[in-house]
Amino acid sequence: MEADLVSRSAFVCWMLIFGGLWLSNEAQAQSAPCLTPTRQDGLCVPIHRCRNIYDIVQKPTPPSTGIANYIKRAACTLPGVERSICCQPPEVVPETTVLPGKADLLPKECGQSVNDRIAFGNATQVFAFPWMALLQYNQNGELIDGCGGSLINNRYVLTAAHCIKTRSTIRLVQVRLGEHTRNQDIDCNIYRDNNGVEIERDCADPVEDYQVESFEIHPDYNRPKYSNDIGLIRLDRSVTMKYHIRPICLPVTPQLRSKQFERYIVTGWGTTENQTGSQALLQATVPRVNNDECQQKMLQNRLNVQLSDKQLCAGGSDKVDTCRGDSGGPLVFSTDFNGPRFIQFGVVSAGVDSCGKKSIPGIYCRVGSYMDWILNTIKP
Structure with a gap:
């Protein structure tokens, strides 16, 4: 481990839906050479694999006549595919190799929160992030809290690989779900009147x-x-979903896999700006930083890391950051997916051990780039 860039034990770290979470044999990815309407070399692919065209046809308002004519002229034929288009190669979404039926293992009811102290962040309410998992380790016979993770179905937690592959003196043994404030047996939202008198409490x-x-x-x-700092934990028994224990949604569609936001939300129990571990679950809103700018920041600070398109960067401005102990936790944002739902776009991976004291973005594993691996790895 290098001194200046640390795994987030010291930092916080397509499936096609075309009418459902099922990839039929007819819809499996295919391609063939073709010419686009502008006489450029292209690939004939199912329309859902052409990112720019698919985004247009999925919009709620009809495309303009010019765009509609372009789409019509770009039509091509693939055996067994209902609708194909000659797509510019940079816009072709890579074909998936997901095993049939695997997507059914991800819940359709996910990413639902009843609410709307990472460094310089805000305390969360109970029930706000019900997918949060707290990873616990055996260290010399003592059970200690460590990384974070996210519940993705009734048997699996998604986290960072470095949270699983630990030093020989620390062994991952247990996952805690439904946690909010670590030093309390029962977590409650307490509501008070203008005089500070308790009038109601809602307990998990x-x-x-x-x-x-x-x-x-x-x-x-x-x-x-x-790189590739992602891992899956299989729990010893099935999870019964409750008000305070629910799974997060993953970016299973082509649109979600390519979607980017100006900001994201990250959550964890990691070190705060005072260098002390938080007892309560904290959240911070972190701005997205494009990879070129992020790479430049790394070089300017003499950090030995080469970013790829399977990673994304966020945070590092206004001293809003994620800190020690938040490795493996989820980077999420709410978007429309069968209604407004939280989707996990990143896994806290690596970054500068500064806890918001330096304006250097954190590095996250981009979940959308690993959906095939996730779906092929999980089992009933």
């Missing part, structure tokens, strides 16, 4: 602890350094 059920049945880390983790 107790936390639930699950043993680790098995885990998988990405086969290319840390090749090159800090």
